[in-house]
Amino acid sequence: MWFDKILLISFVLLPSCFCLDTFTLNQAIKDGDVLVSGREIFALGFFSAGNSSNRYVGVWYNQISNQTVVWVANRDNPVPDTSGVLSINGDGGLVIYGNNRSFPLWSANVTLSSPNNSIAKLLDTGNLVLLENEDSQKVIWQGFDYPTDTMLPLMKIGLDRRSGLNRFLTSWKSKDDPGTGSCSYRLDPSGFPQMILYKDGAPWWRDEVASWVGQSCCTVTILVNNADEVSIMSSAKNNQSNFSRTVLDESGTFRRFTWNDRAQKWTELWSAPIERCDFYGQCGPNGNCDPYVTNTIDCICLPGFEPKSPTDWYSRDGTDGCVKKKGVSTCRNGEKFVNLESMKIPDLSRALVNMNMSMKACKQECLKNCSCVAYSSSDKTGCVTWYGELMDTRVQPSNGQNLYVRVDATVFAQYAKKSNDSLSKKEKLAISLVSVLALFLLVFLVYWLLRMKRKGKRRRDEYSFSFFNESTGGMEPAESSISSDLPFFDLTTIAAATDNFSLANKLGTGGFGSVYKGVLFNGKEIAVKRLSKTSGQGIEEFKNEVLLIAKLQHRNLVRILGCCVQDEEKMLIYEYLPNKGLDFFIFNETNKALLDWTKRFEIIHGITRGIIYLHQDSRLRIIHRDLKASNVLLDASMNPKIADFGMARIFKGDQNEANTKRVVGTYGYMSPEYAMQGRFSVKSDVYSYGVLLIEIITGRKNNGFYHEEHPYSNLVGHVWNLWSEGKVLQIVDSSIGESYPVNEVLKCIQIAFLCLQEYPADRPTMSEVLFMLGNDADALPSPRKLAFLLERSSSSMGGKLSTHEGYHSLNNFTCSVVEAR
Incomplete structure (x- = not known):
């Protein structure tokens, strides 16, 4: 106790440290002092959040003018005024005091056998570490073990199985209060490791670790899963000097940023959850969320399942999920597996994983156990099998995997692309006859549609060319004819591409009319220049532009894809250029x-x-x-x-x-x-x-x-x-x-x-x-x-x-x- 009293007196008598990256037992960081890392990347000191007057010890980017805090020590125990001091106490641990120097507001809870030699250092990674002494560089405590709302490169998220230390992110309460919020982002080690975002204690969003592991534009991420620990850690690429951070905000959104030095602002690279299917268990057990379906219901049951509560299900409430169809047996009764492509595989917490098993062996392993309902690979290697309910499944075209769901023979026949090997001779004959009849009807339908299309095109072309011939005036025939390569688009095609010329797709307006962004059925993006019906000047410009640009092809001229002259509508269709x-x-x-x-x-x-x-x-x-x-x-x-x-x-x-x-x-x-x-x-x-x-x-x-x-x-x-x-x-x-x-x-x-x-x-x-x-x-x-x-x-x-x-x-x-x- 006498040593602590001497130490507290030293807070007043000894000079404070400025712009250093370390401080020792005989030094202290007062409110207003700043500790700066060796290459001046990060700074540590007291700060206030938003409009709050409370003071916190935190770490922020030193070279960014808009203060961006990445770690907070006393987030739940602020200093109410500017009397705060960060120091090393008599036991060798870090403490924060307010006015009352007898009771710390926050401490690192470290006790050393030789406390007089401990030293605190701010690293260029943003990590505040406590070293046993300056020579050994042995870390006895570090801020990265207690992250707040931000994940930085070289920071681990996960469980240390030896010490029981669990590192995870927790959101701030608000912009004005960095206290522990209601959202957390953790690595779930049960089953196969996965990342889960919790809100108010319940799963809010789930991310497979496989989507983290590997290389991105800015970072390299690795997964460690052994007897000592299970964790993920990202590091910047060797040639990547930009700052990057991943933040869990108070609304429950996980965001990844990189610093744009030229524009002097943070650029958001990615965030989740965004759409309805991102949220955990949106379609309940055994339900599959598909945001790309054309109808209004984005929840569908997995093969072999049906809605548990049809009334709620078709009212867009899928929380009850799906159950096995009644009277269906999938236990040694000729069952097979339906392959669902591009899927976010189900919750892995109750799955079994064998990293050394091939997919062929995985299928046989699942077939042998009647409780096995599905199998897949772990990031395209190994074997993952599920027993019981399949939770939080969705269609995911980007980085999706194949999920093989166990079904009976009837359901398999409905889903299988090639089911010919499983059919009898009578069934094959029946299918052949139906196929021939269907082919005959199809040929007749195609012939009829082509004939009607030719008639419609002839009528449109007659109208279109008569429209353009009115504008050719004294031009020579070779100059006034429209290139035969210039397609004429149907009005319904352009209306569908632009969502019926919706305001959301409007790019701008000029003297001729308006320009809209559109997407054709094949996914090609277009720009549609729509002539105003009241613009007399625009009609002349429209005719002139078609007659000219149809003949011009150069990499530095905008390319015309076609035009539409139908009823009272006159439009030019161009390649879409995203940068305006x-x-x-x-x-x-x-x-x-x-x-x-x-x-x-x-x-x-x-x-x-x-x-x-x-x-x-x-x-x-x-x-x-x-x-x-x-x-x-x-x-x-x-x-x-x-x-x-x-x-x-x-x-x-x-x-x-x-x-x-x-x-x-x-x-x-x-x-x-x-x-x-x-x-x-x-x-x-x-x-x-x-x-x-x-x-x-x-x-x-x-x-x-x-x-x-x-x-x-x-x-x-x-x-x-x-x-x-x-x-x-x-x-x-x-x-x-x-x-x-x-x-x-x-x-x-x-x-x-x-x-x-x-x-x-x-x-x-x-x-x-x-x-x-x-x-x-x-x-x-x-x-x-x-x-x-x-x-x-x-x-x-x-x-x-x-x-x-x-x-x-x-x-x-x-x-x-x-x-x-």
Whole structure:
């Protein structure tokens, strides 16, 4: 007792430790002090949870600004104020004191024969360990043996059979209270090891250990099952430096996260339970939960079983489960096994396991015992047999296994794919006759359906082609005919694919109408561009887009799969691109960080190649006329694809320029000769490309841009002014970071200026742009006078435009049609 008193006095007299990874008997961690692991990955100290004022000793990630706590010592015994102290007591164990230094609020319950030498250390794994002395490095207590709600790499979950120590996760009570909650995640060692999540003491979700063991994107997980212990432990891959953690939250959801350093946030990789069939015993004993059935009842009985309570069963209450069908014997009565594929096998707590038995021997072993109701493999090896009720079974296409359920001969005949060997000669003859008759009826039905389909297709094609012929005007026949390879989709097919054009599947809206995501019967994802019935402008764009894009095939152009022209509906069907438009990334403060300079430069190259194909490599010469960030879509690999050809025009082989009274497109991207005089050419697209290049580099929109240093300029004008002042790198998107190749960025800016020159003849062709992108900037010419540098007068509140230094523009407006004078 006298030693403890001296020690308590030392809390006040001795200096506290700061930014060390250890502390000893003569040191203490006060509230406000921080213990930091050797490589500064984790920190330990006092913290408050959420809105609570209580103080807890915990471990969190030191390098993540948003404090993420992974372990708590005194979770059920908080310090009510900031008087807390963590220290090593006279017995050599860890203790936490509040104001009352006589009675600890928490202790590690360790007694050492030589307590004066013990030392506490925070490891880079997040594990707080108590060592016998600094030299031996013998661990006598560790925080990883008493996890809270988070599982970290190198932390074990399971049972130490020698000491009886059971390591498991328990949730917090709430965001404000890290006390022991009502949910726990444990390894169940009975039968064959499995992981079970409990809520309020009852099984809530079950996971097979086999789904943990092996390699994932970030970790390697192993199972230890011997006489000393049964446990699982994960470790980060050798080449994996990202932080990862698995958390059991207070709602009973198990979540796995990894840290996204670029976006500075935790990314959820996986969580469970999610859907109804995930929850334990959803369909009761001998029931099988199948979330993929087409009807509304997702509980079905396993083969040979029937609902115990049919009324409750068909009311979607499957808790009573299923029982053996009456009058059915499966004991040495010619019984067999029905193979159910892609299954989450039943609860393993009462199963018998033989890891050295083959599947063939496993089947015979189960047949010999009339109490054996099913068998399977343990992660595709060994033998698992069940006796009694089969609980918590479900269809699981991903990582599912084969489950063989014991049934009588009658049930087997209903399920077996090949039952011919078990039939008599009379039965074979009867089946043969029925098969011949069925085949004859099938052939007749197919012939009738094909004939009706041809008639319907002929009527639709006549209507479709008459619709398109109205728009061909003076085009040559070779140009106006739709490719015979372009399929016409039936309206019912598209309606089914888009769930009858539901709002949940709506991707966006434009002047033409709306775009929907759809999934065809074969599982292929599509994007459906549906023309608005009230859009007169959209009809012309629709016809134009079909006539053009049906003839274009290039990896950097969006691919059309077909169209639908039926009744009053007019739709284009495209390949579905999951990453939306380029504008979704470069103009969004969060998303733009996902595009580093290397990826942006690849996107620039892809856009360039796509325009070259339109201008010179396709059998038609196409002027897009509406090239902008929102019309560049990104596929799953972030490859760019130019889209929206509703405003495009075809040039004949010797045609270089055209005039129009109908100016269409987006101001801010239009070339001056097109916006003011209605003249367009390939150089009009080159100008739009230059604006787009500036936007990709700066991450800002040309339209609506304002900067106090150059208040009268739009984005292009502002960048030009910075270029003239030698400060152009100030405008480079900060989310790219500071490690980008400066010369390459400067080269792209100079190429953009060459594309933005006032006179079309001064602008390069897209082939020349591609050559410039692949070569040094030293050979590039200096840009001449730029076009359309927007100048705003100081009295622009009235909306009027003024000119400064000879430049003028209308590029801060957006419109789709302008009638030229």
